[in-house]
Amino acid sequence: MNKIGFTAAYWHEIKEKIDVYNELENILNSFDLCAFNQELFKLLIVFQCFPKDTKSRKVEEYKIQRRKTSTLELYLVLDYERIMQGSDEENLTYIKEVFFKGCETFLKPQKGFKWEGFEAKMKELL
Numbered sequence: 001m002n003k004i005g006f007t008a009a010y011w012h013e014i015k016e017k018i019d020v021y022n023e024l025e026n027i028l029n030s031f032d033l034c035a036f037n038q039e040l041f042k043l044l045i046v047f048q049c050f051p052k053d054t055k056s057r058k059v060e061e062y063k064i065q066r067r068k069t070s071t072l073e074l075y076l077v078l079d080y081e082r083i084m085q086g087s088d089e090e091n092l093t094y095i096k097e098v099f100f101k102g103c104e105t106f107l108k109p110q111k112g113f114k115w116e117g118f119e120a121k122m123k124e125l126l
Helices: 012-018 021-027 080-085 088-107 115-125
Strands: 003-010 042-049 062-066 071-077
Touching: 003 012, 003 021, 012 042, 012 080, 012 088, 021 088, 042 088, 071 088, 080 088, 088 115
Parallel strands: 003 042, 042 071
Antiparallel strands: 062 071
């Protein structure tokens, strides 16, 4: 089964606020990417969440396609201040929105990816 995985790169003080993305991973745990693209084995979502004045990192949204492992990595940016001020429920809703928008940005134009089916399934699950 082809999977969607999640991880995060974040400023140390935000760890507890951003761990709610694990709930999203649990929701999508049995999701099979194979129905939407035969060539994509794994979709890895990396949430980046750093204060705006962090100079040691270039924080932006981008994707990396790893052909050897058939993995697509999406690097998505979360608003640090919004996460810090949000409740767990608000943060989970926000993270789902960023996830869906990132998928639309990077997967919809992907050659051979069945976006309409993927979009319908995501809306059903999320």
